[in-house]
Amino acid sequence: MTTVASFNIDYLQYLTPNGELVGDKKPPIAGDFDKLKSIYELMVLTRTFDTKAVALQRTGKLGTYASCLGHEAVHIGIGAAMSEKDVFAPMYREYGTQFYRGVKMSEVLNYWGGDERGSNFSGPQHDFPWCVPIATQCTHAAGAAMAMKLRGAKRAAVSVVGDGGSSKGDFLEAINAASAFTLPMVLMIVNNQWAISVPRKKQSSGRTLAQKGVAGGLPSIQVDGNDYIAVYTAVRAALKRAYEGKGATVIEAITYRLSDHTTADDASRYRPDDEVENARQFEPIKRMRKYLMNNKQWNEQLENQLIETCKKEVNEAVDEYLSAGNPGVASMFDYMFEDMPHTLEAQKQYALALEGSDSEEKSNG
Amino acid sequence: MAKVTLVEAVTMAMDHELGHDKDVVIMGEDVGINGGVFRATKGLAQKYGDDRVIDTPLAEAMIAGMAVGMSTQGLKPIAEAQFMGFIYPMVEHIVCHAARMRNRTRGRLTCPLVIRAPYGGGIHAPEHHSESTEALFAHIPGLRVVIPSSPTRAYGLLLAAIRSPDPVIFLEPKRIYHWSKEEVDDDGEEYPLDMCYVIREGEDVTLVTWGAMMKETLEAADKLAEQGVSAEVIDVATVSPLDMDTIAESVAKTGRCVIVQEAARHCSVSSEIAANLADQGLYDLNAPVKRVTGYDVIMPLFKMEKKYMPTTDRILKAVNQVLEVS
Numbered sequence: 117m118t119t120v121a122s123f124n125i126d127y128l129q130y131l132t133p134n135g136e137l138v139g140d141k142k143p144p145i146a147g148d149f150d151k152l153k154s155i156y157e158l159m160v161l162t163r164t165f166d167t168k169a170v171a172l173q174r175t176g177k178l179g180t181y182a183s184c185l186g187h188e189a190v191h192i193g194i195g196a197a198m199s200e201k202d203v204f205a206p207m208y209r210e211y212g213t214q215f216y217r218g219v220k221m222s223e224v225l226n227y228w229g230g231d232e233r234g235s236n237f238s239g240p241q242h243d244f245p246w247c248v249p250i251a252t253q254c255t256h257a258a259g260a261a262m263a264m265k266l267r268g269a270k271r272a273a274v275s276v277v278g279d280g281g282s283s284k285g286d287f288l289e290a291i292n293a294a295s296a297f298t299l300p301m302v303l304m305i306v307n308n309q310w311a312i313s314v315p316r317k318k319q320s321s322g323r324t325l326a327q328k329g330v331a332g333g334l335p336s337i338q339v340d341g342n343d344y345i346a347v348y349t350a351v352r353a354a355l356k357r358a359y360e361g362k363g364a365t366v367i368e369a370i371t372y373r374l375s376d377h378t379t380a381d382d383a384s385r386y387r388p389d390d391e392v393e394n395a396r397q398f399e400p401i402k403r404m405r406k407y408l409m410n411n412k413q414w415n416e417q418l419e420n421q422l423i424e425t426c427k428k429e430v431n432e433a434v435d436e437y438l439s440a441g442n443p444g445v446a447s448m449f450d451y452m453f454e455d456m457p458h459t460l461e462a463q464k465q466y467a468l469a470l471e472g473s474d475s476e477e478k479s480n481g
Numbered sequence: 482m483a484k485v486t487l488v489e490a491v492t493m494a495m496d497h498e499l500g501h502d503k504d505v506v507i508m509g510e511d512v513g514i515n516g517g518v519f520r521a522t523k524g525l526a527q528k529y530g531d532d533r534v535i536d537t538p539l540a541e542a543m544i545a546g547m548a549v550g551m552s553t554q555g556l557k558p559i560a561e562a563q564f565m566g567f568i569y570p571m572v573e574h575i576v577c578h579a580a581r582m583r584n585r586t587r588g589r590l591t592c593p594l595v596i597r598a599p600y601g602g603g604i605h606a607p608e609h610h611s612e613s614t615e616a617l618f619a620h621i622p623g624l625r626v627v628i629p630s631s632p633t634r635a636y637g638l639l640l641a642a643i644r645s646p647d648p649v650i651f652l653e654p655k656r657i658y659h660w661s662k663e664e665v666d667d668d669g670e671e672y673p674l675d676m677c678y679v680i681r682e683g684e685d686v687t688l689v690t691w692g693a694m695m696k697e698t699l700e701a702a703d704k705l706a707e708q709g710v711s712a713e714v715i716d717v718a719t720v721s722p723l724d725m726d727t728i729a730e731s732v733a734k735t736g737r738c739v740i741v742q743e744a745a746r747h748c749s750v751s752s753e754i755a756a757n758l759a760d761q762g763l764y765d766l767n768a769p770v771k772r773v774t775g776y777d778v779i780m781p782l783f784k785m786e787k788k789y790m791p792t793t794d795r796i797l798k799a800v801n802q803v804l805e806v807s
Binding site: 203205232233235236237241242244245248249252254255256257258259260261262263264266273285286289290292293296447451452453454455457458459460 | 623
């Protein structure tokens with residue numbers, strides 16, 4: 117018998133949970149403290165936002181919301197590694213990536229507040245909106261990458277799925293497409309250990325999820341998803357490879373969903389409390405703060421100032437969201453087609469007539 | 482001017498658009514050097530290269546998903562489902578994304594894509610190669626569902642579909658791919674979507690159909706003419722959104738209507754037309770609306786497919802029923 121193929125999956129970590137640098141080779145970003153401080157600030161802002169969004173839902177001011185608690189390093193790491201010209205294809209909780217790219221907090225709230233205008237967000241206009249049908253965003257990203265390739269652009273598409281999403285056909289078909297067409301893309305698996313109530317081990321008996329990329333012939337690695345420096349470095353390298361026309365990379369980022377799946381979920385039904393408590397010691401924000409403090413780049417006073425600033429910013433976003441009003445009845449019809457069929461126009465007129473001429477909603481349309 | 486078949490007209494339209502719009506790309510299984518299993522893309526890969534006419538891995542969801550992604554980024558993909566029976570892995574992308582991208586992003590991203598699929602029975606094909614499930618797509622808001630029934634309309638409607646800023650499901654009645662030849666001028670003139678075409682004028686009864694059933698419907702109209710009955714024949718062409726005005730106007734003139742479709746009867750395009758006639762045209766009708774359709778059964782394998790499909794005789798029987806009502 118001869119071995120015709122073999123593979124290994126590397127695991128990348130730079131920052132230990134105690135905020136200490138490990139490894140022989142220090143990436144340049146590890147010494148760029150101005151940048152790391154701004155990243156830390158965005159991580160804290162994202163968590164402040166997330167906490168507020170959950171509170172808004174609990175008080176009836178927001179619909180079901182998917183929390184990103186504990187995902188701040190991986191999400192913001194993706195955002196910081198990407199350039200504006202790249203295309204981001206998220207699932208539905210990558211707010212950190214999106215904030216980095218210019219999406220506004222009020223827009224995220226609009227979306228979960230039941231308003232389509234939320235997906236007409238700020239930031240790069242070519243980015244995909246949130247994608248609820250699991251893993252379908254992966255083939256969209258492959259299509260976007262194909263468009264870039266056909267046009268000879270030095271750009272790339274980045275998709276995100278969870279550990280659950282890595283079981284789906286679209287993720288595997290996107291890997292295959294990226295391989296067959298040598299597409300400029302990065303397929304991220306944000307493995308937070310739980311797909312609602314189903315644990316990682318029930319998705320696959322494979323030792324890693326990253327190795328699914330190997331089946332498609334793609335370089336595939338695992339990174340510590342609670343380590344911003346590792347995520348950023350891995351995604352940056354994968355993007356560089358994509359820009360150079362060398363094709364796609366699969367990156368599995370290991371993190372932990374510290375929250376319920378969404379506000380409609382109660383994880384205490386299926387997940388032991390001590391597992392969550394244990395996971396907290398690995399969480400990304402604490403780790404980054406320790407690193408900055410260990411290097412005399414951060415202190416209690418800066419922390420307190422930051423918390424105040426973040427609260428203020430989030431409250432402003434909430435005010436903006438709460439004052440958005442309804443999109444209006446006409447808006448249900450106006451974006452169905454560029455040229456509205458006359459049958460639909462008739463339905464629109466009927467619906468508008470039901471509203472009456474003094475409708476409050478109309479004025480907000 | 483060349484005399485071409487329906488499938489050749491399909492090729493002509495794609496050839497024209499590939500030549501005139503650099504954003505147009507074709508993708509699918511076997512669409513490249515092989516030219517498609519029905520030769521609908523014959524010669525196009527050789528002419529435009531494999532960057533414009535792309536053979537894909539055998540993965541229909543991927544084809545549709547990539548078409549969604551490509552179209553949001555400014556390309557105009559024409560994706561082929563090799564047979565309509567294989568379109569179902571694409572449905573998630575068609576329904577959850579292509580149909581709603583414009584609406585859910587308030588017009589920020591759009592999906593100007595075409596999904597082409599040969600459909601319908603009558604060619605002695607294997608299982609899953611003969612169904613007519615256009616109503617599945619006609620039910621989905623945000624989609625256009627277009628079905629040609631002649632070479633000229635195949636050329637003009639496909640041009641319009643490719644140029645449409647919104648997604649179009651373009652279903653090609655493969656039983657009549659080679660039925661008739663027509664002179665088609667490759668002039669880039671499109672046939673507008675969202676409208677029905679009156680292809681034969683008449684006074685006594687309106688026959689409404691689309692796709693391959695046009696063949697039997699026209700044969701029925703010829704036989705009726707021999708009996709002194711003047712039938713108006715309408716090609717629905719765009720089955721969603723439906724141009725009821727043209728159908729209702731015709732029925733206002735003739736007072737009688739028979740709808741002919743190959744698809745199963747329940748919750749079908751003919752149901753929608755009949756319901757609209759009951760609403761818009763009841764007082765114009767001199768007789769009940771009759772439907773000649775496939776049965777509500779699984780499309781049989783080819784030994785029995787002719788028994789499933791509406792025939793000229795079944796159409797004539799229905800027409801005679803509506804003519805008998807005075």
